[in-house]
Amino acid sequence: MSDYLLGHEPAIRFVLSVAIFVLVASGEALFPRRVQQIGRLVRWPNNLGLVALNTVLVRLLLPTAAVGLAVIAEARGWGLLNAIALPAWLALPLAVLVLDLAIYLQHRLFHAVPALWRLHRMHHADLEFDVTTGLRFHPVEIALSMGIKFLVIAALGPSGLAVLIFEVLLNATSLFNHGNVRLPGRVDRILRRIVVTPDMHRVHHSVHREETNSNFGFNLPWWDRLLGTYRSQPRDGHEGMTIGIGQFRTSRDLRLDRMLIQPMR
Numbered sequence: 149m150s151d152y153l154l155g156h157e158p159a160i161r162f163v164l165s166v167a168i169f170v171l172v173a174s175g176e177a178l179f180p181r182r183v184q185q186i187g188r189l190v191r192w193p194n195n196l197g198l199v200a201l202n203t204v205l206v207r208l209l210l211p212t213a214a215v216g217l218a219v220i221a222e223a224r225g226w227g228l229l230n231a232i233a234l235p236a237w238l239a240l241p242l243a244v245l246v247l248d249l250a251i252y253l254q255h256r257l258f259h260a261v262p263a264l265w266r267l268h269r270m271h272h273a274d275l276e277f278d279v280t281t282g283l284r285f286h287p288v289e290i291a292l293s294m295g296i297k298f299l300v301i302a303a304l305g306p307s308g309l310a311v312l313i314f315e316v317l318l319n320a321t322s323l324f325n326h327g328n329v330r331l332p333g334r335v336d337r338i339l340r341r342i343v344v345t346p347d348m349h350r351v352h353h354s355v356h357r358e359e360t361n362s363n364f365g366f367n368l369p370w371w372d373r374l375l376g377t378y379r380s381q382p383r384d385g386h387e388g389m390t391i392g393i394g395q396f397r398t399s400r401d402l403r404l405d406r407m408l409i410q411p412m413r
Contacts, residue, residue, distance in 0.1 A: 157213065157215045157216075157312055158213070160312070160316070161312075161315060161316060161319060164316055164319070164320065165319050165320075165323070168319070168320045168323050168324065169279060169323055172279040172323050172324055172327040172329065173278075173279050175327060175329040176278055176279060176327055176328045176329055179329055179330045180328050180329070180330060181328050181329055181330040181346065181347070181350075181386060181387075182277070182328055182386065182387055183387075184276045184278070184328065185275075185276070186275055186276050186399065186402070188278075190399060190402060191274070191275075191276060191278075191280065191402055192280050194402055194403055194404040194407065195274070195280035195281070195283060195284045196280060196283070197404045198283070198284055198285075198287075198404060198407060198408075199283045199284075201287060201404075202285065202287050202290045205287050205290070205291070206290060206291070206294065214294070214297050214298065214301055214311050214315060215308050215311045215312050215315065216308075217298055217301050217302065217311075218301050218305075218306055218307060218308040218310070218311040219308040221301060221302055221305050221306075222305065222307055222308060225305075226302055226305050227301070227302060227303055227304050227305015227306070228303065228304055228305055229242070229243060229304055229305040229306055229307075230305035231305070236307075239306075239307065239310070240306075240307060240309065240310045240313070243304060243306030243307065243310035243311070243314070244306075244310055244313055244314045244317070245368075246300075246304055246306075247297075247300065247301075247304070247306065247310075247311070247314045248314065248318075248365075248366075248367050248368050248371070249371055250296070250297070250300045251297075251318065251366060251367070252364050252365050252366075252368075252371040252372075252375075254293065254296050255364040255365075255366070256364050256377070258289070259360070259361055259364070264289075264292075266411040267286045267288050267289040267292070267411050268285075268286075268289055269393055269395075269410070269411075270284070270285070270286045270289075270407050270410045270411065271284055271285050271286075271289075272353060272360065272392060272393050273392055273393055273395070273396040273401060273407075273410065274353075274391070274392060274402070275391060275392050275397065275401075275402065276328070276391060277326060277328060277350055277353050277391045278326065278327065278328040279323050279326055279327050279328070280326075281326045281353070282322040282323045282324075282325070282326030282327075283322075283323070284407075286407070286408070286410070286411060287408070288411070317367055318366060318367055321343060321344060321366055321367045322366050322367075324343075324345075324346070325343075325344040325345060325346050325348070325349040325366065326346065326349065327346045328346070329346055331345060331346065331347065336348075340369050341369070342368075342369070343367065343368065343369065344363070344365045344366060344367060344368070344369050345369075347381075347386060348363055348369060348380075349363055349365075349366075350382070350386060350389070350391075351363050351379050351380075351381065351382045352364065353391050353392070354382050354384075354389050354390070354391070355389075355390040355391070355392055355393060355394060356382075356383065356384075358379075359379060359382055359383070360393070361377070362377050362378065362379035363377065363378060363379055364377055396410060396413075
């Protein structure tokens with residue numbers, strides 16, 4: 149079964165990503181959390197155009213996906229988990245947890261280092277918060293993130309199946325937790341014990357710096373709670389909060405060409 153999944157990794161990720169995108173977008177249309185001032189016709193073509201560009205560049209620059217590197221590492225005995233004898237039932241969830249912690253720490257790094265923030269701030273400069281925001285990353289940030297992920301995989305030595313599960317979960321939760329979807333308060337409180345919810349992650353997209361520098365998790369909420377970066381609610385409320393950063397607040401800044409040159413501005 150695992151051989152089949154690994155052999156069809158690109159198709160599996162694509163089909164699941166499209167399905168989750170449609171599901172979250174439908175939830176936004178039916179149960180919106182905030183009234184958006186900027187319509188989808190302005191933002192979505194540019195955000196999705198960036199996704200297409202990133203996909204092409206990643207395939208050209210890094211033809212070996214993270215799952216492929218994990219398979220190579222496993223075959224050659226690279227990494228910690230390939231050097232110690234752990235049962236598969238323990239090694240797989242442990243690998244997913246460590247990979248998720250690495251993404252959390254990387255996210256904090258991109259906020260803390262000014263040169264990296266110039267790349268990452270493009271994600272935060274979206275003036276609305278919805279499912280396409282979860283796909284809006286600068287191509288250089290995508291390339292650097294992949295490089296960091298490759299180093300972690302080579303050092304950790306997770307199985308290809310563990311990396312595939314992590315990648316699918318990361319894609320799914322990034323789309324989900326950027327959704328402009330209204331969840332009942334009780335459901336949100338229960339869910340955010342095990343996964344980052346839209347209300348939790350929306351705080352991270354606040355214009356207030358102390359809120360921007362909180363709730364760094366994409367997938368699991370535990371790292372924010374354990375490492376002191378958790379913030380329950382935005383101080384202005386979810387309906388009243390301002391999304392984005394202080395710079396780049398015109399509709400022109402939402403265009404694809406302006407997003408690409410934004411780190412140099």
